[in-house]
Amino acid sequence: MSWSGNILRVDLTAGTCQSEPLRRDWAADYLGQRGLASKYLVEEIDPAVDALDPANKLIFATGPLTGTMSATGGRYSVVTKGALTGAIACSNSGGKFGVEFKRAGWDMIIIEGRSPAPVYLLIEDRHASLLPAADLWGKSVWDTEDWIHQRHQDPGLKIASIGRAGECGVRFACVINDHDRAAGRSGVGAVMGAKRLKAIAVRGTGGVAVHDPGAFMAAIKAARAKLDPNPNRKRLGAVGTHAMLDVINAFGGLPTRNNRDVVFEGVAKINAAAVKIPRRSDGRPNLIGTKACFACTIACGRVATIDPEHFSVAGEARYKQASGGLEFETAYALGAMVGIDDLDAVTYANFVCNEQGMDTISFGATLSAAMELYETGAIGDPETGGVALEFGSAEALVTMVQQTAKGEGFGVDIGLGAKRLCEKYGHPEFFMGVKGQEFAGYDGRAMPGMALAYATSNRGACHLRASPYASDFATAELDGKAGIVVATQNNRAAIHDSAGICMFTTSALDAEDIAGQLEAACGGGWTADRLRLTGERIWNLERLFNLDAGFTAADDTLPDRILKQPAPQGSAKGKTADLSRLLPEYYALRGWDENGVPTAETLHRLGLA
């Protein structure tokens, strides 16, 4: 139990929705969510297919603990071949949407083909249908949710949709659910847009059954006893992820102005303290509240408002409403990375990214690359339509976020993502990322473990695929870092991306805790060791997909700026990132050959041969 046992397969080309049984043998080996959906994707598509081709598939997947009483058990993932990267993509989101489709009786929704005209998918428990979306195409996420709620006279429908960014092929378009929760990275929203699927609306009135209710209640009660008093849980509730901004800036690892600097002088104007300062105009602070996803006892979500007198919202009443506030990565990407310390402009850009479905990290980092192109003269006013793309310009941020989201002006080029943009204008060295995906808010020169995690992440540069933070903050010495990256990559793959719970439980709950919950929920002999092995299997499965898609060991690297240009400030001042020792260690620990290919012995051990 805990898996519903049902998969909804939607063929957009044929216009059909069919139910099929879950492959329980695959669930036993790949658990759920990221792992299980990746198995289906690998089995069903050609890795060489163009991400925007109808032959690519888009899978919405829950985990066994999604929809249960497990703390933070509200997660789902979107798995596909990424439009930004061409690598396997898995973007994880919270809110309530994933829970709703699990309660409707589905473990996964597999979307295939391309609709001849825009449609949305309506799921009411076990009944699913495709409905015309002609009236929705061109609408933002926020308007789409309102329209569907009114059309079906059901405010309880939970909705995941794309905004205009996904429609017009922005390479880093994301899927947004519940107004401002994002399956954010790698361009999963662009794949959805290419399929002409505007939204999925779900009403689920069932429950989620568990294998041993008594044991499950005992397991989640024990987990709560560890999670509730945990200081990191309390901190995330109090200040969200935003607390990291001061830490990483003090450490000297905050990517600033396209990684040319690693300390941002304006950080005090956009940090967790700044959002609490009352404004002169209306006496309110930027941060007005917090919120939580389904079953979450952490509540890291922020609720914010923009100064009603700020230039960005002049004549735009919709942005004077409260909406999702800043978290760390967004403050990095829309603030430090573009050199902007205007809190309201950063908040405005965040609102628009949510409203139109764009990944804030990739948008900010791509705008940053464009600003460097502009500064060096590689592009000028003829290309930008007269918009002065200068580092630090709040006006440029506010203008370009709208243009990018709507596919207008120079926003079309920003929508390519930083790699394609920089190649187009003859400066590929300005791309700050890996495998086509832009860096998160940590500079690899200051954090050697993160440098390796970026280089080896299966979905391109990512801060969520491994957890080298404590090690990197403690020491720059390389001993043990490859092992930490391997172990935490496996844990995150199997536990936090495949079980249905949030990664923010990691400070309190270990693999044994989660295995206990899974065994009580599902039965079948789940142990911590089996979870770790499952994580390793998932990681290698993703690696095999990427190798078949054309990636090689040469892609497990970092930009020259990180490898060859010393950090100008901070704890790593004068140092560069060095993969020459870590990468071979990593390959050896993984059981891969010198070309980064899993050996026959490794594949056999993992059941992948």
Added chain:
Amino acid sequence: MRVGVELIAIAPRHGRRLLSLELDDGATADDLLEGLDLPDDESYMTLVNGYAVAPGRRATTRLADGDKVIVFPPLKGG
């Protein structure tokens, strides 16, 4: 000797606090942390004059007059 201390993201306020502390000559980074009376339910990371000092080396890291020490918990990204 006098050292400057910056506390970041530490309970109960979770914000930034700047302190100026008088320490005995020869005091180590460990001595400083013990004197700060921080919540004991988590570990802490330290930067001395901008450079990371691993927890295992604090006991032998002697501070000097005018040093700047930053203390923060080991946050994880997200």
